Amino acid sequence: MQRIGVRHVFVVATFLVSVLLYVDRACISTAKDAIARDLRLSDTAWAWVMSAFALGYALFQTPTGMLSDRLGPRRVLAAVVVFWSLFTGLTAAAFNLASLLVVRFLFGAGEAGAFPGMARAAYSWFPVQERGVIQGINFSGGRIGAALALPVMALAIDSLGWQLSFTILMLLGFVWATGWYLSFRDDPAEHFLVSPDELAHIREHRQQAGAPPARQLQLGELAASPNVWLLCGQYFASNFTFFFCLTWLHPHLKETYRLTSSEAGVYSSAPFLCGAAGNWLAGWIVDRIFRSGRWNASRRWPAEIGFCLAAVGVVGCAYARSPLTSVSWLSLAVLGADMTLAPSWSVCIDIGRTSSGMVSGTMNMAGNLGSFLTSLAFPVLRQWYASPRPFFFVAAGLSALAMLVWLFINPQRPVEARS
Numbered sequence: 001m002q003r004i005g006v007r008h009v010f011v012v013a014t015f016l017v018s019v020l021l022y023v024d025r026a027c028i029s030t031a032k033d034a035i036a037r038d039l040r041l042s043d044t045a046w047a048w049v050m051s052a053f054a055l056g057y058a059l060f061q062t063p064t065g066m067l068s069d070r071l072g073p074r075r076v077l078a079a080v081v082v083f084w085s086l087f088t089g090l091t092a093a094a095f096n097l098a099s100l101l102v103v104r105f106l107f108g109a110g111e112a113g114a115f116p117g118m119a120r121a122a123y124s125w126f127p128v129q130e131r132g133v134i135q136g137i138n139f140s141g142g143r144i145g146a147a148l149a150l151p152v153m154a155l156a157i158d159s160l161g162w163q164l165s166f167t168i169l170m171l172l173g174f175v176w177a178t179g180w181y182l183s184f185r186d187d188p189a190e191h192f193l194v195s196p197d198e199l200a201h202i203r204e205h206r207q208q209a210g211a212p213p214a215r216q217l218q219l220g221e222l223a224a225s226p227n228v229w230l231l232c233g234q235y236f237a238s239n240f241t242f243f244f245c246l247t248w249l250h251p252h253l254k255e256t257y258r259l260t261s262s263e264a265g266v267y268s269s270a271p272f273l274c275g276a277a278g279n280w281l282a283g284w285i286v287d288r289i290f291r292s293g294r295w296n297a298s299r300r301w302p303a304e305i306g307f308c309l310a311a312v313g314v315v316g317c318a319y320a321r322s323p324l325t326s327v328s329w330l331s332l333a334v335l336g337a338d339m340t341l342a343p344s345w346s347v348c349i350d351i352g353r354t355s356s357g358m359v360s361g362t363m364n365m366a367g368n369l370g371s372f373l374t375s376l377a378f379p380v381l382r383q384w385y386a387s388p389r390p391f392f393f394v395a396a397g398l399s400a401l402a403m404l405v406w407l408f409i410n411p412q413r414p415v416e417a418r419s
Contacts, residue, residue, distance in 0.1 A: 065361020085173025136283020
C-alpha cells in the first residue's frame with residue numbers, strides 16, 4: 001500500500017471543483033421561481049433553459065476532451081473553470097428568455113471540459129488499480145455539491161437575491177482556477193514535490209496491458225470502436241435518470257406536494273447524497289475486484305448492479321404518494337445510476353489512455369444528450385399523460401437496456417490508433 005503522495009492532494013482539488021461544478025449547475029433549479037418571475041418565463045420556456053445548458057454541455061465534450069489530450073489538463077481545466085464561472089456570473093445579467101438561453105448554453109459549453117480533463121489527468125497521475133476510487137471520489141464531489149446547492153442556495157437566494165448569489169459563485173471559480181494552474185503539472189515527473197518512489201509507482205502501474213497509441217486518436221478511429229459506442233449508449237441511460245434530479249425534482253416536489261422552497265430543497269438533496277455513496281461504493285468495488293485479477297468483472301459488475309437498482313428505484317418513484325417515499329425510491333435510483341460512473345470512466349481511461357480525454361468526452365457527450373432529452377421529456381410526457389409516471393417508465397426501460405449493453409463492453413480492448 002503506497003503512502004499518501006502528491007497525486008492524492010490533486011484528488012482533493014478535483015473533488016472540490018466537482019463540488020463547485022454541481023453547485024453552479026444545480027443552483028439554477030433552486031432559483032427557478034425567482035428567475036421565472038423576474039423574466040416572466042413559463043414552464044415550457046424553463047424547460048428550454050435547462051436544455052440549453054445540457055445541449056452546450058453535450059456538444060463540447062469531445063472537443064474539450066481533445067484539447068485536454070493535446071494541451072494538457074493543467075491549462076484546459078483552468079481555462080474551462082474560468083469560462084464557466086464567468087457565465088455563471090453572467091446568468092445574473094440575463095434580462096429575457098433569449099439572453100438566458102445564450103448564457104446557459106455557453107455555461108454548459110464551459111463545464112463540458114471538466115470531467116474529460118480530470119480523466120486525462122487521472123491517466124497521467126494514477127495507477128490503473130486506483131482508478132475506480134479516484135473516479136468515485138471525483139463524481140461524489142458533484143453529488144455533494146448538488147446536495148448542498150439545493151438547500152443552501154435556497155437560503156442564499158432568499159437572503160441575497162439570485163443575481164448576487166450567482167456572482168459569488170463566479171468568484172469562487174476564479175479562485176480555484178488560479179490555484180490549479182499554479183500548482184498542477186500535466187506530467188508527475190515535472191512536479192518538484194513528487195518523490196522518486198511515487199513517480200516509479202505511477203509509471204510502473206499506469207497501464208497493465210498493451211502500449212498506448214503512438215499518437216492522438218482521430219475521430220474516425222474513435223467512431224470505429226465498438227466499446228465507445230457501447231459506452232455512449234449506457235451513459236445516455238444513466239444521465240437520463242440522474243439529470244431529472246438536477247432539473248425537475250425540486251419544482252416537481254414543490255408543486256406536487258405543496259412544499260416550500262426550503263422544504264423541497266431538503267428533500268431534493270437526499271438523492272444526491274445517495275449518489276455520492278453510490279460513487280464511493282462502486283469505486284471501491286471496481287478497485288477491489290481489479291486487484292483480484294478480474295479486469296472485466298471489476299468494471300462490469302458494479303455497472304450491472306447499479307442499473308438494476310436504478311430501474312427498480314424509478315419504478316417505485318412512479319407509484320410514490322408522499323414526498324418521503326418519492327425521494328426514498330429516487331434515492332435508490334440515483335445510488336444505482338451513480339454506481340455506473342466509476343466503471344464507465346475507468347473504462348474510458350483503460351481504452352483511451354493518452355487519448356482518454358477524447359474518449360471520455362465522447363461518452364459524456366452521449367450521456368448529456370440524455371440529459372438534454374430529460375429536461376424536455378419530463379414536462380412533455382407529464383402534459384401528454386397528465387401524470388409523471390410515463391417518464392419514470394422510460395427511465396426504467398433505458399436502465400434495463402443498459403444492463404444488456406454492459407455484457408459486451410471490454411475494458412481490455414483499447415481504441416486502436418491506425419498508422
